[in-house]
Amino acid sequence: MSSNELSVKFWGVRGSYPVPGKETNHFGGNTSCLEIRANGHIVILDAGTGIINLGNKLVKEMKQNGNSVKNPMNIHLFFSHTHHDHIQGLPFFAPAYFENCTLNFYGPKSFSHSLHDILANTMESHFSPIELDELNSKINIHDLNESDNFSFSKNSPTPIITRGNGGDTVKSKDLIVSLMRNYAHPKIGTFVVKAEMNGKSIVYATDTEGYIGGDTRLTDFSQNANLLIHDAQYDVHQYSQMQGFGHSTYEMAANVAQAANVEKLVLFHHDPGHDDARLTEMETKAKACFANTAMAYEGLELTF
Template sequence: MNSPVWNIKLYGGRGSIPVCEPGFQKYGGNTTCIYVDLLINDRSKMIVIFDAGTGIRRLAADIESGEIPQADFILLVFTHLHWDHIQGFPFFSPAYNPNQKIGIVYPQKDLHIDEVKDLFALQMQTQFFPVQLENMGCALNFLDYKEAEKLLSANGLVNFSYREHKHPGGAFSYRLEAAGKSIIICTDLEHGTSLDQKVVDFCKGADLLIHDAQYTDEEIALHRGWGHSSFNQAIETAEIANVKNLVLTHHDPSHNDVFLENMEKHCQARFPNCELAKEGLEFKI
């Protein structure tokens, strides 16, 4: 059996609300969506997608065109259910394919899977959307966290772990490890006035950390309790945790390309192996 290889592609890195104005094209305006493919024996049997922000529409087009290989099963894993992380789901075309199997995971133990299903159905009820959840057509299942752990383990080749972190309503960080390599998705996270040591511990030694960085230091002082991190907090986490590569994500809708270009240069001067999330940015680990 070949060693597993991570393929990661960002389809959305904007926070709060999509932006389609001039001056926001380099880094993109679509909200959070991250594609992760674990290649085993050169053929993926499962596509894993973290969050279904508006970027998932483009991801769906890449699946249909064959740019992303078709898979027997698509697993949608959610960091949380705020609107900017679920609003692309009704436009995810594989969900309308009767031959496609899709699983949805949100490991909030306070919610039964039927309650999670009701939350997805809510944004697609008649008053808000012309097609209701039960009429999408695919074989759609809502899975509990134990089922997700079993699926993502890939027959023991992958270690899948997660933890809840500070964000209004709660949100989850995810860590995937295989063949000695690890990726972490850690968005919509508020450390507080000092770093959350449990977050730092969760990120230790990661080959790739995708970390919330919505605000500057000045902005975050005005947005306590909003559930996000600063650029400096993300870099400090990566430094202390000895992370190899860092992607700064969840760009504020007011931050245009000029602002983000300048911020990226500033961040790279401190932590060279970092870059700001851009739509289409790919990693192979």
């Protein structure tokens, strides 16, 4: 991949909980995790169990690159939110155990807890043999605000963080990461994340429930994106039982893709109850709503 390209690889595509087994072998059973590469940077979206295989690959890369304490591998991990299926791989993310690695976490705080405290609580000794603050890697933690923009230039391992609407980010040669606060997910909401470079863009909208007529804020945020990755956990029959759970149907995802004039739609956060046969059937129906649609599967890699 040339450093002018924006690429994304899917390491975990499942919602709620992991479902290993032969019925889910094609699409994969690991929970949410994506790897974005651009401008020489490594940006990870969510730390479901998919991050475990990604971490093993990154350790190999670290060894090949000869990373050291003085020249660490810098990894930037954005959390859409902190539900289990978006954090449960973190204690098993191998780079976290290497001094040669700097981990930068970006995610939501709550009224009463910082992101550090939220993550540290999940790795407290009752739940984990190794606590967050005992990990060998250097860890920097940033509480996200909706108006934060991150500009990753070629020459710096850390982004410049600014506040505001981001201005004319679209033509930037830097990798720009920006956010939309999404309220259509129970209790804590989520962050929708956009990665842009050289006029190309990828939008990651997981754990969101659509609205009748489409989510207009998300439509604006995703306008003309090359890729929209959208929650599509349910089919329409399931949705009638699950309204308010904070997930979408493929029709809802297609409505946003259409209205936002995106190039490609990838359906994500598959229901753990849907096996490969069911997802293949849903994919065919979804293509009838928006032609350039694909179901996310582990190993899918797209470059723009």
